[in-house]
Amino acid sequence: xxxxxxxxxxxxxxxxxxxxxxxxxxxxxxxxxxxxxxxxxxxxxxxxxxxxxxxxxxxxxxxxxxxxxxxxxxxxxxxxxxxxxxxxxxxxxxxxxxxxxxxxxxxxxxxxxxxxxxxxxxxxxxxxxxxxxxxxxxxxxxxxxxxxxxxxxxxxxxxxxxxxxxxxxxxxxxxxxxxxxxxxxxxxxxxxxxxxxxxxxxxxxxxxxxxxxxxxxxxxxxxxxxxxxxxxxxxxxxxxxxxxxxxxxxxxxxxxxxxxxxxxxxxxxxxxxxxxxxxxxxxxxxxxxxxxxxxxxxxxxxxxxxxxxxxxxxxxxxxxxxxxxxxxxxxxxxxxxxxxxxxxxxxxxxxxxxxxxxx
Amino acid sequence: xxxxxxxxxxxxxxxxxxxxxxxxxxxxxxxxxxxxxxxxxxxxxxxxxxxxxxxxxxxxxxxxxxxxxxxxxxxxxxxxxxxxxxxxxxxxxxxxxxxxxxxxxxxxxxxxxxxxxxxxxxxxxxxxxxxxxxxxxxxxxxxxxxxxxxxxxxxxxxxxxxxxxxxxxxxxxxxxxxxxxxxxxxxxxxxxxxxxxxxxxxxxxxxxxxxxxxxxxxxxxxxxxxxxxxxxxxxxxxxxxxxxxxxxxxxxxxxxxxxxxxxxxxxxxxxxxxxxxxxxxxxxxxxxxxxxxxxxxxxxxxxxxxxxxxxxxxxxxxxxxxxxxxxxxxxxxxxxxxxxxxxxxxxxxxxxxxxxxxx
Numbered sequence: 001x002x003x004x005x006x007x008x009x010x011x012x013x014x015x016x017x018x019x020x021x022x023x024x025x026x027x028x029x030x031x032x033x034x035x036x037x038x039x040x041x042x043x044x045x046x047x048x049x050x051x052x053x054x055x056x057x058x059x060x061x062x063x064x065x066x067x068x069x070x071x072x073x074x075x076x077x078x079x080x081x082x083x084x085x086x087x088x089x090x091x092x093x094x095x096x097x098x099x100x101x102x103x104x105x106x107x108x109x110x111x112x113x114x115x116x117x118x119x120x121x122x123x124x125x126x127x128x129x130x131x132x133x134x135x136x137x138x139x140x141x142x143x144x145x146x147x148x149x150x151x152x153x154x155x156x157x158x159x160x161x162x163x164x165x166x167x168x169x170x171x172x173x174x175x176x177x178x179x180x181x182x183x184x185x186x187x188x189x190x191x192x193x194x195x196x197x198x199x200x201x202x203x204x205x206x207x208x209x210x211x212x213x214x215x216x217x218x219x220x221x222x223x224x225x226x227x228x229x230x231x232x233x234x235x236x237x238x239x240x241x242x243x244x245x246x247x248x249x250x251x252x253x254x255x256x257x258x259x260x261x262x263x264x265x266x267x268x269x270x271x272x273x274x275x276x277x278x279x280x281x282x283x284x285x286x287x288x289x290x291x292x293x294x295x296x297x298x299x300x301x302x303x304x305x306x307x308x309x310x311x312x313x314x315x316x317x318x319x320x321x322x323x324x325x326x327x328x329x330x331x332x333x334x335x336x337x338x339x340x341x342x343x344x345x346x347x348x349x350x351x352x353x354x355x356x357x358x359x
Numbered sequence: 360x361x362x363x364x365x366x367x368x369x370x371x372x373x374x375x376x377x378x379x380x381x382x383x384x385x386x387x388x389x390x391x392x393x394x395x396x397x398x399x400x401x402x403x404x405x406x407x408x409x410x411x412x413x414x415x416x417x418x419x420x421x422x423x424x425x426x427x428x429x430x431x432x433x434x435x436x437x438x439x440x441x442x443x444x445x446x447x448x449x450x451x452x453x454x455x456x457x458x459x460x461x462x463x464x465x466x467x468x469x470x471x472x473x474x475x476x477x478x479x480x481x482x483x484x485x486x487x488x489x490x491x492x493x494x495x496x497x498x499x500x501x502x503x504x505x506x507x508x509x510x511x512x513x514x515x516x517x518x519x520x521x522x523x524x525x526x527x528x529x530x531x532x533x534x535x536x537x538x539x540x541x542x543x544x545x546x547x548x549x550x551x552x553x554x555x556x557x558x559x560x561x562x563x564x565x566x567x568x569x570x571x572x573x574x575x576x577x578x579x580x581x582x583x584x585x586x587x588x589x590x591x592x593x594x595x596x597x598x599x600x601x602x603x604x605x606x607x608x609x610x611x612x613x614x615x616x617x618x619x620x621x622x623x624x625x626x627x628x629x630x631x632x633x634x635x636x637x638x639x640x641x642x643x644x645x646x647x648x649x650x651x652x653x654x655x656x657x658x659x660x661x662x663x664x665x666x667x668x669x670x671x672x673x674x675x676x677x678x679x680x681x682x683x684x685x686x687x688x689x690x691x692x693x694x695x696x697x698x699x700x701x702x703x704x705x706x707x708x709x710x711x712x713x714x715x716x717x718x
Binding site: 090156 | 519
């Protein structure tokens with residue numbers, strides 16, 4: 001166990017936004033929320049799974065919806081506490097801790113807010129090792145853990161609880177309710193024991209995010225090439241440098257979908273990268289040929305600072321570097337590829353591990 | 360207390376379909392479901408509120424959605440039991456009985472099915488004295504009783520529970536979930552005590568429906584004018600006789616909406632009646648002038664048998680009589696008119712009690 005202070009939270013939010021591959025919410029808003037909670041309620045205890053009992057029950061907490069909405073509509077804090085407590089009340093057993101369901105600027109720190117306010121531990125793992133747009137897309141699903149009982153709460157005081165026959169049905173109902181709640185809802189779901197999570201979760205995600213965040217912060221003062229230091233910290237590949245020439249986006253059924261077109265610079269002059277996203281970056285193609293696909297991670301970094309840019313933050317003229325990273329091994333199984341491979345998202349192409357194309 | 364047998368159920372389903380004013384589901388399907396339950400589990404006890412303790416908790420049960428779907432997708436019975444039990448489990452107190460939330464061919468007998476299968480009483484009252492298309496449109500709302508905790512279940516085994524800040528929010532979430540469940544869901548909601556219901560409910564609805572059903576059945580053998588005997592039984596007014604010339608319908612967001620155009624015959628030759636409906640009949644206008652409006656009841660009867668025709672059963676060429684009946688007094692209050700008056704449904708006209716126009 002170690003304590004997370006305000007500085008740690010900033011690093012986690014920033015580093016998780018790299019792992020968030022363009023989704024998972026804005027790191028600035030998430031960080032503000034978690035930092036205030038630590039100021040109000042004290043430092044948060046970060047545990048590894050090994051430091052807890054196998055029977056301890058863990059309930060992840062998160063924001064669901066189109067991240068674009070966050071700019072106008074801040075969660076008020078009570079909403080996520082309502083969702084978390086509703087699941088606990090429904091299950092009728094004590095919940096030992098919370099955790100992130102995904103790595104992302106916001107969803108890495110929403111559980112920190114919950115942990116601070118309720119004075120419960122945060123667990124150093126998540127359910128993706130990155131961010132994904134749909135509820136069933138978690139390593140819990142691969143391990144056969146149900147998303148329900150799931151609770152969703154809005155800032156007005158409404159709560160919806162569900163028990164479904166599959167995690168795809170959870171996604172279906174929850175997506176509609178999210179739209180009704182104003183395109184954003186705070187959620188608690190995927191209750192599991194520590195014993196289950198030892199194989200079902202992606203371990204160490206919070207520490208990994210923190211290290212990435214520290215790297216970006218150090219690069220601000222050491223004047224190293226920030227993109228290269230981030231690439232090294234994540235163990236990834238630089239696949240492109242360029243200038244954003246166009247971004248086409250649409251919000252559909254609670255998702256932010258679109259494509260960004262990036263014109264190459266430096267070594268990449270004369271080439272064009274197309275990035276297709278649905279909340280998160282899904283496919284990066286150079287001159288029409290796919291180079292990295294989901295579930296491997298694709299991050300867009302500011303070329304000068306190494307800071308991650310979310311899909312909703314993509315703007316004409318930004319100078320960016322694109323880096324790719326291997327996904328957690330669970331995703332590379334047949335069940336994992338069926339859940340989150342390119343074909344699930346409607347792209348007629350096979351998944352090829354990033355190491356094979358870029359290694 | 361008295362026992363309801365199969366014959367009583369048939370009468371209730373038929374008579375409630377008259378009170379259902381075109382909505383509330385098909386009486387044939389509802390009757391089949393309830394009759395089978397009585398065959399399997401025995402007769403159902405019908406109680407008046409006075410025969411129960413004021414502290415007894417009553418949870419109404421119903422079908423929600425577009426009745427047109429019922430023809431293709433029968434409820435399987437477990438769904439409504441799941442919804443009812445989920446509310447009980449959530450409240451954590453024993454539920455004494457169930458009741459109808461609305462009068463209608465299906466929703467008058469769904470609670471009979473629940474009562475038979477769970478061997479609990481049915482209460483002789485409902486929350487409308489008719490049928491309405493939206494969840495918040497019940498006399499419980501006028502009395503300040505919340506719709507939630509509400510449970511919704513489908514035939515697959517999915518259940519959604521909600522706690523909302525208003526009955527309008529319940530309607531909003533539940534409507535989306537109903538669409539996701541396949542345009543139909545089985546629901547349990549509006550938990551209230553007997554003490555509350557003594558002023559909050561419309562009393563005696565089941566007995567009234569049974570009397571109307573008996574009247575229609577007798578008319579089959581006595582050769583009396585069936586439309587006139589029904590009109591007398593409901594204390595209503597004959598406003599039109601004609602032949603259906605056109606029906607324009609559309610299913611929108613879980614509702615069956617449309618207009619029927621009826622060409623007058625006999626005393627009404629040369630006139631045209633337009634009936635606007637949203638699941639239920641809302642406005643009857645003759646030659647462009649409104650004659651009866653919601654919340655007063657408008658029923659379409661087969662001219663030869665006196666049997667009610669639901670809005671989804673309206674067909675070109677049917678010879679029909681239109682009768683109008685005064686609504687329950689709760690609806691004629693300012694709060695009632697705000698909830699279910701013509702303006703709520705988008706019609707730019709004031710409510711005028713049917714007695715003033717037709718009396």
